[in-house]
Each structure stands twice: as C-alpha cells, then as structure tokens.
Amino acid sequence: MSEEKPNYKKNNSYRFKLWHTNIRKNWKSYISNLILYLIPVIAIEPNISKYIVGKFVYVIILLVIIFLFNEFMKTVELMENDIEVNKIKKENKNLEKLRSDLEGYSESIGLFLENLPKEFLRNVSEFLDLKNSERISLYVLDGEKFRIIGRYSENPKYDRNGRFEYPSDCGYISKCLENNNGNLYYVKERLPKKLNRYIEVVSKDTGMNKDDINNLSMKSRTYFTRVIKDRYNKNVGILVIESMNPTLPMDVSELNDKLEELSIPHMSIFLDVSNKLKGGSSDEK
Secondary structure, eight states, rough: OOOOOOHHHHHHHHHHHHHHHHHHHHHHHHHHHHHHHHHHHHHHHHHHHHHHTTTHHHHHHHHHHHHHHHHHHHHHHHHHHHHHHHHHHHHHHHHHHHHHHHHHHHHHHHHHHHHHHHHHHHHHHHHOOOOOOEEEEEEEEEEEEEEEEEOOOSSSHHHHHOBBEEEEEEEGGGGGGGSSSSOOOEEEOOOOOSHHHHHHHHHHOOOOOOHHHHHHHHOOOOEEEEEEEOOOEEEEEEEEESSSSOOOOHHHHHHHHHHHHTTTTHHHHHHHHHHHHHOOEEEEE
C-alpha cells in the first residue's frame, strides 16, 4: 500500500489563513512591533540620526510609550486568550454534562425496553389468572433456533431466564410447529411427577438430553405452546404457558380463545420490535 503524500498546497493555504486571521485580530500589536523594528533601521539614515540626537529625550519617551503600548497589547492578547480558553473549557464541561445526561437517559430507556416484554407478559398472566405454579414465556423464531424475549411468573424461582438459545426442533416448544391437526397450539398434560419417570418421558417426547432435563429450574407437568404468525402468515414466535400442576388452569379451547382475543394479534409486532432491541435466554424445553 503506497504512502499518502501530504498536500503541501492545502497546508500552506491553511497556515496563511491562520496568519491572516491572527493579524486581523491583533493588528495593533503587529503595528507597534513593526515600529520598534523599523526605528533602528531608520535611525541609520544621517539626516534622521542628526534629528534624533537633537530630540533624543523625546525619542526615548516615544520609544518607551511604543514599548509599553506593545506590552499592553500583548497582555490584552493573553487575557483574551485566557477568556477564550475558559470559554472552551466551560463549553467542554457543558458537553461532558450533556454526554453524561444522555448516557443516563440511554440507560433508562434501555432498562425500560428490557423490562417491557416482562410487563407485557405480566399483564397477559393476570388476564389469564395464572398462579405462582405457572409461568408464561415469549420466544422469537430466529432461523433454526429459539430465543427468549420475555418471561413472567409470580414465583421468583420460575421467573428467571436460563439458556440463551436452543434448536427450534427440540423440546415441547417446537411441537406446535409440527402440528398436523390444523391447530396453532400444542398441549401436553399430566407429565409424571416422579423425577426419573419425568426425565424419561420428556426425553422420549422431545429428544432433549436427559442431563439438560434434569437441570431445568422448572420441571413443568403441563405445557401449552402457541404459534405466533405475522401479517404474512409466517411463523415468527412461540408463546409458552407452563404449569407445575397436571392440567392447565382452564380448558385449552378457552385458553386459546382468550389469547386470540387479547394478545395474539399484537404479539407479532411486539416480537419484531423486541427482537431488534434485545436478545434473551432460556432454560425452556
């Protein structure tokens, strides 16, 4: 790669502009300096030197006045520079405060957006009258994997997120995508209560690794999963309701009708926005 050559013409033009600006700003100081430089040269001329000798005292006084004026102008220039520097410092301080405020606003907005899906699901949970033995989660379908967007449960133990993502062909969550009965939802109830039997059944049903099943924070006995489609009828996400009870808190048709009435029409838009704003994590099946 060839080294870029400096643009001397451009640099010289810039330097000339700076010099010209400085002269216009401090022209009095320049004139007094010029007079002080010219006087020794002029004094060499015989006729002028004779005049200076005859008016020596006045010449000295004049030189002193010019010198003092020159020093005064330098002092004024320094004071103006100090004022300019202080002004710049103040502006920088204001900009720093503005940057800090913007960062604070950004963090607040980020926190709001991060909590928005949970608040949405909390409202849905209250509408469905879900209890602390249940939880509701919302997932986005991202290529060949699921990513959690939000989760809510009255029970803090079940409210936590776990894994970041997992394959879209694994777990009960994928079952509603495989339905051949025309329904957009899938239901699995009455899973075994005993751990060993539970792990065996879930692994056989879903293809999940037995160790992963054993590490789940919520070993749900009931699953309701519902496909969410966008306006183009494309699968974009999954809503999951789980319960530690052997059955759902209401009839499956009633549950689906309630979701269709309140939430499903808005979820595809919500998923699209939330998916662009944040990623999630899940220990979901």
